[in-house]
Amino acid sequence: MELQMGNNGGDSGDEHGASNSGNKGKKAYHRHSSQQIQQLENFFKECPHPDEKQRLQLSKELGLEARQIKFWFQNRRTQAKAQIERSGNSVLRAENETIHCENLAIREAMKNxxxxxxxxxxxxxxxxxxxxxxxxxxxxxxxxxxxxxxxx
Known part of the structure; x- marks a missing residue:
């Protein structure tokens, strides 16, 4: 899954359509409001893969472009996947440490x-x-x- 990036290196999902007069062709960076993010998060919990119709409905409700909605969901899915992987890695590290300690204890017991x-x-x-x-x-x-x- 690839993240979509704008010309200025920020997430396209967080850009506003107004162009910056100082930078030709670049879009001004725009953060979503906390209300918009909350609504997007709530929808994400119910449906992490909205179809085009659902994205259009969200864009109308939130006053964002459909592309911003699309990219927000792509980035959010990637973020969720990374969190799951980090969580899984922590569990594996803990299990590995436990097994390592048990192994050392067994080796020490075998000496005696x-x-x-x-x-x-x-x-x-x-x-x-x-x-x-x-x-x-x-x-x-x-x-x-x-x-x-x-x-x-």
Missing amino acids: VICPACGGPPFGEEERQLHLQKLRQENARLREEASLDLLN
Whole structure:
């Protein structure tokens, strides 16, 4: 969804049709009144995608151009989408922080695990280290045998 911008970089939905004598071709910047904004917001809550007929009716009621109404709704939908995304990001960040803390707690608890049978280090860690040492010794022996076979 794209935002419509006027020649002066402001939202077209907030421009008035009167031209500024100092700037050829540029429109004077116009803010909507609080009453206009309130009516637009109320309508937006009921129907965020008004059709052309609804936009024309709103433009007559509010004294704005149909294009201003159209662009106001485009910009408001974009703003609402961004708010939803920011809200979703905050929830995900909080969940991520919770999971991260749980992960750290589990890692810390794993450091202090003891074997229920002997009260020693966690079952398997010593065996894993011994197994790795045996494999390294076996690899060294096989390398020696291979190099002797190549010499013969």
